[in-house]
Amino acid sequence: MIKVFYNPLQSAQKNESFSPSATKPALVAEAFRKLRGVSIDGNFSPATPELLSQAHEADYVKSILACKKTNGFGNRLPEVAASLPWTSGSMLAAALYAIQNETAACSLTSGFHHAGYNYGHGFCTFNGLMVTAVELLRRGYKKIGILDLDAHLGDGTHDIISTLNLHSKVVHYTFGAEFGTFKTEQEWLDSLTQVIVDKFSHVDVLLYQAGADPHEEDPLGGYLSTKTMQERDAIVFSTCEGLRIPVAWNLAGGYQKPIERVIELHLNTMKECLRAFLKEEEIKTPPLRGVAPILRKTYAIRNWAKWDKTIYESAEDFKKKSGFYPNILLASPTTQQQIDMAANNPKGKAPSGKIQGPEGEPAEGFASISGFVAGDLNLEFCIKEELPKGLFILVYDSDPDGGLPLPEEDNLVEEGAEEAGKRKAS
Numbered sequence: 001m002i003k004v005f006y007n008p009l010q011s012a013q014k015n016e017s018f019s020p021s022a023t024k025p026a027l028v029a030e031a032f033r034k035l036r037g038v039s040i041d042g043n044f045s046p047a048t049p050e051l052l053s054q055a056h057e058a059d060y061v062k063s064i065l066a067c068k069k070t071n072g073f074g075n076r077l078p079e080v081a082a083s084l085p086w087t088s089g090s091m092l093a094a095a096l097y098a099i100q101n102e103t104a105a106c107s108l109t110s111g112f113h114h115a116g117y118n119y120g121h122g123f124c125t126f127n128g129l130m131v132t133a134v135e136l137l138r139r140g141y142k143k144i145g146i147l148d149l150d151a152h153l154g155d156g157t158h159d160i161i162s163t164l165n166l167h168s169k170v171v172h173y174t175f176g177a178e179f180g181t182f183k184t185e186q187e188w189l190d191s192l193t194q195v196i197v198d199k200f201s202h203v204d205v206l207l208y209q210a211g212a213d214p215h216e217e218d219p220l221g222g223y224l225s226t227k228t229m230q231e232r233d234a235i236v237f238s239t240c241e242g243l244r245i246p247v248a249w250n251l252a253g254g255y256q257k258p259i260e261r262v263i264e265l266h267l268n269t270m271k272e273c274l275r276a277f278l279k280e281e282e283i284k285t286p287p288l289r290g291v292a293p294i295l296r297k298t299y300a301i302r303n304w305a306k307w308d309k310t311i312y313e314s315a316e317d318f319k320k321k322s323g324f325y326p327n328i329l330l331a332s333p334t335t336q337q338q339i340d341m342a343a344n345n346p347k348g349k350a351p352s353g354k355i356q357g358p359e360g361e362p363a364e365g366f367a368s369i370s371g372f373v374a375g376d377l378n379l380e381f382c383i384k385e386e387l388p389k390g391l392f393i394l395v396y397d398s399d400p401d402g403g404l405p406l407p408e409e410d411n412l413v414e415e416g417a418e419e420a421g422k423r424k425a426s
């Protein structure tokens with residue numbers, strides 16, 4: 001079950017702004033409620049002034065809550081002030097839940113990343129990302145990641161990290177600063193897995209701003225197609241699941257009209273979250289109905305000496321979730337070389353499987369591995385160039401020689417293979 005933290009009190013009942021932040025959460029909650037595997041939880045506390053003041057100047061917090069200072073929407077409405085402690089409270093609740101349950105959780109919030117230490121602008125008043133990060137550090141967690149894929153620069157987040165000198169404890173990536181350095185959206189997308197592996201592998205939790213405003217039709221964004229945004233979310237969630245990184249994500253920006261277009265993009269994000277994180281006992285209907293199903297799921301090798309154990313356990317996990325043993329393993333040449341090295345090192349040899357040489361004969365001496373057999377599991381290794389080192393994808397293809405294209409995204413909880421992408425393993 002994916003928990004969604006939303007209390008109606010976090011939506012300002014009255015606001016004067018171009019931003020739909022005030023009305024959006026209720027509409028998104030309504031849309032998410034219809035999805036299998038989502039549960040809405042309104043049972044959390046608002047952030048106290050003390051908690052907000054850990055990440056902000058105390059006087060700033062006081063003035064905002066007393067409506068003496070203009071908020072990030074450019075007004076001093078008491079309805080807005082009353083809602084603000086609830087948005088930060090929702091983000092913190094989602095992060096704590098994600099950490100404690102080693103899963104993903106969602107907070108139906110926006111309006112965080114432009115809020116700095118003692119100022120707000122751009123529809124942001126308090127920085128719920130940093131309020132959450134600082135509170136988690138206070139509770140003893142060591143490293144917090146912020147992956148901000150909203151269209152705009154997380155300038156407020158950066159300001160608080162600098163003011164409180166948290167550079168070594170809060171790892172921050174903001175799309176607004178990075179996207180311009182890439183020539184195409186595909187080039188940026190291809191870099192994303194590696195960014196997560198390099199920057200966030202060792203964080204206690206990843207706070208993910210899954211903004212809808214990078215969309216090409218957004219009046220304040222205009223960069224990514226709907227498909228690229230789905231792939232963005234698939235990469236974030238499947239990589240985090242593979243690396244066992246808890247994720248707390250929120251809505252962030254989205255300004256298309258009518259608002260249904262924005263809701264649709266947030267729904268796509270939730271679907272990718274469910275696809276990556278939903279546990280097998282929660283999948284009530286069998287995943288497969290069509291003929292010639294092709295299923296895939298991403299995993300990671302964290303300890304090369306136990307590469308075979310990892311592959312074996314991942315295959316068992318795949319079987320539990322899909323009902324099938326995978327028959328193809330996709331990995332980059334670098335990962336496959338690393339497996340070869342580990343397999344040829346006596347410490348790497350474990351009883352959980354038998355390696356095969358290029359022609360299927362048992363490997364002797366230093367051998368390049370082309371497959372992995374253990375009981376009913378019979379995996380053929382195939383190359384997928386762009387995967388980062390350590391990540392591998394298990395695939396069940398009922399007709400591996402049939403030439404059907406492999407799906408581009410993990411689809412283990414999908415009901416068939418209609419969504420097949422365009423690349424075939426070779």
Ligand SMILES: [Zn+2]
Binds near residue numbers: 213
């Ligand atoms: Zn934005």
